Amino acid sequence: MDETATLTSGARLHVDDLHRSVSSRQVAAMTFLNEIVAEFPAAISFAPGAPYEPFFADIEVGPLLDTFAAARRAAGLSPETVRRHLFQYGPSKGIINDLVAAALRADEAMDVQPDAIVMTVGCQEALFLTLLTLHPPGSVLAVPDPSYVGVTAAADALNIPVHPVPDDGAGPDLVALRAAAARERTAGRRLRALYVSPDFANPSGSRLTLAARHRLLETAADLDLIVIEDNPYAFTAAADDRLPSLKSLDREGRVVHTGTFSKVAVPGARVGYVVADQWVESRLGPPVRLAAMIAAGKNAVTLNTSPLAQAVIGGLLIEHGGSLAALGRHKAEQLRSNRAVLLERLVHHFGEPDRPDARVRWQAPEGGYFVQMELPVEADDALLRYSAETFGVLWTPMRGFYLGAGGERRIRLSCSALEHTEIVDGAARLVGFVGALPGNRR
Numbered sequence: 001m002d003e004t005a006t007l008t009s010g011a012r013l014h015v016d017d018l019h020r021s022v023s024s025r026q027v028a029a030m031t032f033l034n035e036i037v038a039e040f041p042a043a044i045s046f047a048p049g050a051p052y053e054p055f056f057a058d059i060e061v062g063p064l065l066d067t068f069a070a071a072r073r074a075a076g077l078s079p080e081t082v083r084r085h086l087f088q089y090g091p092s093k094g095i096i097n098d099l100v101a102a103a104l105r106a107d108e109a110m111d112v113q114p115d116a117i118v119m120t121v122g123c124q125e126a127l128f129l130t131l132l133t134l135h136p137p138g139s140v141l142a143v144p145d146p147s148y149v150g151v152t153a154a155a156d157a158l159n160i161p162v163h164p165v166p167d168d169g170a171g172p173d174l175v176a177l178r179a180a181a182a183r184e185r186t187a188g189r190r191l192r193a194l195y196v197s198p199d200f201a202n203p204s205g206s207r208l209t210l211a212a213r214h215r216l217l218e219t220a221a222d223l224d225l226i227v228i229e230d231n232p233y234a235f236t237a238a239a240d241d242r243l244p245s246l247k248s249l250d251r252e253g254r255v256v257h258t259g260t261f262s263k264v265a266v267p268g269a270r271v272g273y274v275v276a277d278q279w280v281e282s283r284l285g286p287p288v289r290l291a292a293m294i295a296a297g298k299n300a301v302t303l304n305t306s307p308l309a310q311a312v313i314g315g316l317l318i319e320h321g322g323s324l325a326a327l328g329r330h331k332a333e334q335l336r337s338n339r340a341v342l343l344e345r346l347v348h349h350f351g352e353p354d355r356p357d358a359r360v361r362w363q364a365p366e367g368g369y370f371v372q373m374e375l376p377v378e379a380d381d382a383l384l385r386y387s388a389e390t391f392g393v394l395w396t397p398m399r400g401f402y403l404g405a406g407g408e409r410r411i412r413l414s415c416s417a418l419e420h421t422e423i424v425d426g427a428a429r430l431v432g433f434v435g436a437l438p439g440n441r442r
């Protein structure tokens with residue numbers, strides 16, 4: 001059917017009558033990116049932050065469900081109970097909380113009880129529900145600028161005002177955070193929480209040192225903020241370079257930690273979790289865990305996370321000795337080698353990025369999916385189209401990740417989903433693209 005024909009009949013809707021969050025600048029930027037990726041299937045794409053697909057070949061859903069079910073039966077559940085857990089509506093908190101709690105204890109030195117965890121539909125739902133629960137009207141969320149669009153989009157959908165805090169690559173600027181809290185207080189609002197991704201953030205690649213983690217927790221205590229820690233890329237650090245999560249350093253109960261199986265396992269399972277062990281007082285009865293309140297929020301969204309998907313992830317955890325680190329090990333190695341190839345190729349083609357006459361500059365993160373590069377010209381949608389059409393190479397403009405000014409000339413390069421040969425070829429295409437930009441000195 002001709003799509004325009006539908007405009008002549010039925011309800012006449014205008015985007016101005018819809019919720020603002022579904023047509024925000026950030027959403028438009030992501031929609032454009034998805035469209036251009038689809039339009040140029042032959043291009044080499046440094047755009048999506050997606051896992052490497054050959055890893056999916058190892059996933060056999062049936063045997064994983066069997067592994068999980070057998071473990072539950074071995075723990076004393078009847079076959080009927082196990083089937084009910086898999087196929088019936090389930091508890092909003094989830095059915096693999098015990099496995100996740102044990103993994104977090106083993107891998108992250110995080111001492112959490114299963115009832116302090118809510119299993120969610122990806123980390124995205126964990127963020128959405130955490131923001132929903134923590135932000136009554138009049139409260140504000142602080143985010144590093146730039147930030148992961150999923151968190152700002154969730155805040156937007158929930159009508160939560162967002163206060164950007166500059167992040168120059170080492171985490172949010174704490175002086176600016178204090179100023180933000182003061183400014184919000186003056187405006188009659190309360191800065192309630194700070195979102196932060198301490199290891200190799202998306203899109204900046206920024207990482208907090210150990211000292212910066214302690215300083216951030218001290219500042220959060222001074223300002224009475226909850227810290228929402230989102231750390232999907234921490235597992236990509238080299239084994240001798242892991243830093244403790246904010247949650248494991250948290251002595252005051254200030255940190256709510258969100259996690260995901262999208263990067264260490266498969267995004268298609270859509271399984272994530274939130275650790276919220278704080279106690280919430282109430283006039284109605286004894287204190288309850290914040291996790292229980294977050295789980296209550298699921299009634300308005302997804303009711304409960306697919307038990308089948310949780311069981312597949314449970315089976316994967318069991319097969320990897322209950323360890324998130326073991327589950328993510330191969331993926332972390334692949335990412336490290338991909339990043340090394342990309343960084344080596346960039347130096348090969350462009351020279352060292354800190355040369356005074358460098359045509360493009362980039363930073364070299366020690367983990368994560370992303371390398372940020374600065375071009376000599378504005379990196380807008382038109383330039384991306386030119387890059388795709390003329391040179392067959394795609395990247396993500398950074399501007400869409402900023403709430404304030406910034407990122408105009410920056411692009412994000414992701415090498416997570418590519419083969420080494422594609423990275424080599426893609427880097428060569430970038431050379432052609434950069435060489436054709438105005439003002440080239442090479």
Ligand SMILES: Cc1ncc(COP(=O)(O)O)c(C=O)c1O
Nearest residue numbers: 122123124148202230260262272
């Ligand atoms: C920083 C960050 N947080 C959360 C998510 C959402 O992950 P999930 O697939 O678990 O919803 C992503 C996805 O790329 C991300 O980069």
